[in-house]
Amino acid sequence: MEYILNPWPWYISGPLIALVMALLLYFGKTFGMSSNLRTMCSIMGAGKTANFFKFNWKEQTWNLIVVLGAIIGGFIATQYLSNDSITNLNPATITELQSMGFENSGTTLVPNEMYGIEALTSPKGLLLLVLGGLLVGFGTRYAGGCTSGHAITGLSSLQKPSLIAVIGFFIGGLIMTNFILPLIF
Amino acid sequence: MKYFKFLLVGIFFGIVLVKSEAVSWYRIYEMFRFQSFHMYGIIGTAIASGVLFLQISKKGIIKSIKGADIFVPKKENGFSRYIIGGIIFGFGWALIGACPGPMYILLGTGIYSMIIVIAAAIIGTYIYGAIKDKLPH
Numbered sequence: 001m002e003y004i005l006n007p008w009p010w011y012i013s014g015p016l017i018a019l020v021m022a023l024l025l026y027f028g029k030t031f032g033m034s035s036n037l038r039t040m041c042s043i044m045g046a047g048k049t050a051n052f053f054k055f056n057w058k059e060q061t062w063n064l065i066v067v068l069g070a071i072i073g074g075f076i077a078t079q080y081l082s083n084d085s086i087t088n089l090n091p092a093t094i095t096e097l098q099s100m101g102f103e104n105s106g107t108t109l110v111p112n113e114m115y116g117i118e119a120l121t122s123p124k125g126l127l128l129l130v131l132g133g134l135l136v137g138f139g140t141r142y143a144g145g146c147t148s149g150h151a152i153t154g155l156s157s158l159q160k161p162s163l164i165a166v167i168g169f170f171i172g173g174l175i176m177t178n179f180i181l182p183l184i185f
Numbered sequence: 186m187k188y189f190k191f192l193l194v195g196i197f198f199g200i201v202l203v204k205s206e207a208v209s210w211y212r213i214y215e216m217f218r219f220q221s222f223h224m225y226g227i228i229g230t231a232i233a234s235g236v237l238f239l240q241i242s243k244k245g246i247i248k249s250i251k252g253a254d255i256f257v258p259k260k261e262n263g264f265s266r267y268i269i270g271g272i273i274f275g276f277g278w279a280l281i282g283a284c285p286g287p288m289y290i291l292l293g294t295g296i297y298s299m300i301i302v303i304a305a306a307i308i309g310t311y312i313y314g315a316i317k318d319k320l321p322h
Contacts, residue, residue, distance in 0.1 A: 069195015
């Protein structure tokens with residue numbers, strides 16, 4: 001049981017993520033989480049103002065069910081399958097984050113400094129969450145996929161467009177973390 | 186019942202991403218600072234296992250539930266949309282520490298402020314859909 005309650009090592013986790021992709025392909029579907037954002041736009045009537053959202057979203061119901069499952073999975077994992085162990089971060093990371101004003105790094109999944117109630121009620125904190133969401137939503141659809149669609153499915157099927165997209169993910173991520181985050185915090 | 190299997194896959198996906206810490210903002214930060222191998226190990230072994238699965242299924246050994254060949258849709262050729270869209274997504278991913286799967290999973294772990302991120306991501310997707318014809322692809 002300890003093995004399940006402790007954080008799982010990367011060499012177990014990676015193949016299990018590939019298993020999610022394989023199961024969906026076995027069921028005749030493709031692993032891609034960002035498509036759900038387009039489906040949700042369509043459900044809310046975005047097809048009236050933009051052709052991109054004019055499609056039969058009911059065919060995507062299975063993927064919305066995956067989302068529902070993912071939410072439940074997140075709940076089960078934290079409520080029943082976890083102990084008090086904290087994320088085993090590099091001490092250099094912790095020190096560095098501390099100097100940027102992030103306390104108790106790794107004791108939670110996301111920093112309170114960004115997601116806590118105090119951050120939410122400050123204009124800056126709220127703006128960062130909204131901005132991050134906008135970038136993720138806009139960027140994934142522009143690139144035609146996110147980590148699941150391009151990095152996992154696309155690279156596993158050896159597709160060049162996905163390689164270009166993943167290189168883009170990393171260019172963007174490296175610039176944000178190394179150059180922009182230190183300016184924000 | 187036809188959707189029940191997808192619910193189970195989703196639950197499994199959520200559990201794996203929490204237990205692997207791939208939903209941790211700190212792990213994403215660490216990855217982009219090259220301070221840990223953890224995320225590279227996860228993504229690397231996921232892709233390696235995925236390649237293996239698809240190569241085996243290409244030989245017709247594994248069929249889909251309906252008996253058809255395992256099929257991964259081809260992405261259209263292009264460059265601009267992948268690199269520019271990718272960079273924009275990368276900015277957001279590193280800032281909020283979550284991509285479109287983990288956003289929902291984190292909501293399930295009790296981080297309710299993620300609703301703001303999800304709502305903004307839906308709006309971001311809408312903006313793309315509204316102006317897509319004006320963008321280079």
